[in-house]
Amino acid sequence: MTLDLSVLENVAIFKGLDRAAMESVLSLARHQAFAPGEYAFSQDHDSRAFYVLLKGRMKVTQLTVEGHQVVLHFVGPGEMFGCAAVCGGFAYPGTATAVMQSETVVWTRAAMETLMARFSPIALNAVHILGARMREMQTRMRELATERVERRVAHTLLRLAASAGRRADNGLEIEFPLSRQDIAEMTGTTLHTVSRILNAWQERGVVELGRQKVVVRDSRALGAIAEHPANLGM
Amino acid sequence: MTLDLSVLENVAIFKGLDRAAMESVLSLARHQAFAPGEYAFSQDHDSRAFYVLLKGRMKVTQLTVEGHQVVLHFVGPGEMFGCAAVCGGFAYPGTATAVMQSETVVWTRAAMETLMARFSPIALNAVHILGARMREMQTRMRELATERVERRVAHTLLRLAASAGRRADNGLEIEFPLSRQDIAEMTGTTLHTVSRILNAWQERGVVELGRQKVVVRDSRALGAIAEHPANLGM
DNA sequence: CGTGTTATTGATAGATCTCAAAGATGGTGG
DNA sequence: CCACCATCTTTGAGATCTATCAATAACACG
Numbered sequence: 001m002t003l004d005l006s007v008l009e010n011v012a013i014f015k016g017l018d019r020a021a022m023e024s025v026l027s028l029a030r031h032q033a034f035a036p037g038e039y040a041f042s043q044d045h046d047s048r049a050f051y052v053l054l055k056g057r058m059k060v061t062q063l064t065v066e067g068h069q070v071v072l073h074f075v076g077p078g079e080m081f082g083c084a085a086v087c088g089g090f091a092y093p094g095t096a097t098a099v100m101q102s103e104t105v106v107w108t109r110a111a112m113e114t115l116m117a118r119f120s121p122i123a124l125n126a127v128h129i130l131g132a133r134m135r136e137m138q139t140r141m142r143e144l145a146t147e148r149v150e151r152r153v154a155h156t157l158l159r160l161a162a163s164a165g166r167r168a169d170n171g172l173e174i175e176f177p178l179s180r181q182d183i184a185e186m187t188g189t190t191l192h193t194v195s196r197i198l199n200a201w202q203e204r205g206v207v208e209l210g211r212q213k214v215v216v217r218d219s220r221a222l223g224a225i226a227e228h229p230a231n232l233g234m
Numbered sequence: 235m236t237l238d239l240s241v242l243e244n245v246a247i248f249k250g251l252d253r254a255a256m257e258s259v260l261s262l263a264r265h266q267a268f269a270p271g272e273y274a275f276s277q278d279h280d281s282r283a284f285y286v287l288l289k290g291r292m293k294v295t296q297l298t299v300e301g302h303q304v305v306l307h308f309v310g311p312g313e314m315f316g317c318a319a320v321c322g323g324f325a326y327p328g329t330a331t332a333v334m335q336s337e338t339v340v341w342t343r344a345a346m347e348t349l350m351a352r353f354s355p356i357a358l359n360a361v362h363i364l365g366a367r368m369r370e371m372q373t374r375m376r377e378l379a380t381e382r383v384e385r386r387v388a389h390t391l392l393r394l395a396a397s398a399g400r401r402a403d404n405g406l407e408i409e410f411p412l413s414r415q416d417i418a419e420m421t422g423t424t425l426h427t428v429s430r431i432l433n434a435w436q437e438r439g440v441v442e443l444g445r446q447k448v449v450v451r452d453s454r455a456l457g458a459i460a461e462h463p464a465n466l467g468m
Numbered sequence: 469c470g471t472g473t474t475a476t477t478g479a480t481a482g483a484t485c486t487c488a489a490a491g492a493t494g495g496t497g498g
Numbered sequence: 499c500c501a502c503c504a505t506c507t508t509t510g511a512g513a514t515c516t517a518t519c520a521a522t523a524a525c526a527c528g
Contacts, residue, residue: 383484
């Protein structure tokens with residue numbers, strides 16, 4: 001498969017580069033596809049490459065010594081991953097797995113270093129993007145530290161719907177396979193508790209559920225659950 | 235007070251700059267001191283300046299709409315704060331308060347932008363530093379998501395002792411006033427639970443307590459509590 | 469139509485929060 | 499120098515959320 005410049009149009013880290021620079025960037029890029037379950041990189045391995053997702057969805061997870069898993073991030077089209085590790089020269093903080101057929105563009109670490117040294121806007125863009133990620137993590141951390149499970153799940157679902165919601169006839173459907181276990185690993189709880197919460201919401205018409213599927217039917221109601229201290233159960 | 239180049243020696247973001255560059259950096263800097271309780275910037279305000287702490291200790295906290303507070307970071311000498319916000323052009327994510335008499339060096343946002351555009355190593359350093367912060371946050375998030383309170387407190391105390399521990403006759407003392415409430419806000423729990431946990435540890439000789447004071451007497455034992463799934467009570 | 473994965477649901481135990489009150493501690497002003 | 503006050507801390511009892519244990523059910527795939 002050949003790559004052309006249009007691929008880089010929406011990639012934030014290369015924003016503001018002129019045509020010549022873009023061509024340099026592209027000349028060092030490689031294309032790589034992943035089938036569901038395949039992984040791009042593994043936790044604690046030295047970072048060797050930096051990815052931009054073109055199509056599909058990748059999940060970045062961290063595994064604890066006790067075997068608990070935490071989902072750090074779901075990567076959507078246009079987003080990059082492995083960036084902080086390659087740019088900063090660290091080991092990968094987690095494992096990146098494809099949750100559906102995915103296509104990526106890849107740069108080696110050496111290529112990235114060349115590009116950053118040569119085109120200064122790249123480093124500046126990276127600072128912006130990392131700053132934004134940082135804020136997102138701070139938000140999640142604050143939620144984990146101060147909110148009950150139900151509200152955390154609500155916030156998480158709202159974010160997922162905003163970033164990966166596809167308009168369906170009955171609401172906003174998360175457009176990739178998302179298990180109860182995944183949600184649990186994003187919110188610091190167990191799949192059992194997630195299941196109970198989602199089913200209670202389904203009763204009230206807030207969501208619609210399927211196997212590895214969630215459709216947000218009433219995002220107003222979900223927002224109310226996310227914001228209100230009380231359960232407003234009634 | 236006059237500033238001289240030695241002040242910048244240990245500041246990571248200006249590492250690798252030549253002497254002339256360092257002088258440019260310094261010429262745009264300003265000195266500012268804070269008494270305990272005074273703040274450098276406030277949550278959600280537009281970021282106008284970027285700080286490096288010379289002496290003392292600052293605390294960056296985030297307040298939720300319900301009035302819960304979360305401690306994002308304790309800043310020690312040599313560290314910078316307000317960096318991500320200024321470099322990325324965001325509002326400050328939290329409020330920076332002095333917990334003891336502190337001295338800082340300050341750059342305005344405009345100055346920072348000038349410097350970053352002119353001296354490319356600065357942006358690269360920023361990427362490194364943000365990457366490292368990111369990893370730290372991921373660690374805390376994982377702890378919040380998967381560990382019980384006691385282990386989280388243990389991990390937090392170990393980190394504090396490593397970064398701000400002063401050798402005392404009876405162990406490592408955290409060298410700034412640190413209340414039970416502060417620890418609770420770092421670990422996502424309540425001051426009551428922290429108090430109970432610390433007192434239990436004191437009984438076992440792991441720590442020694444005072445008003446706004448913690449001394450780690452047995453960091454091995456603390457490490458064991460932090461790592462072991464079970465409480466290993468006795 | 470098996471078979472493995474994913475999801476639901478009930479019962480129970482336990483960790484933590486919440487509510488409540490009292491006890492230290494250190495600083496300040498008279 | 500002492501009394502007072504604001505803060506910080508300890509401690510108890512009870513309520514509740516949530517994890518854990520256990521079993522069954524639904525689903526997709528070959």
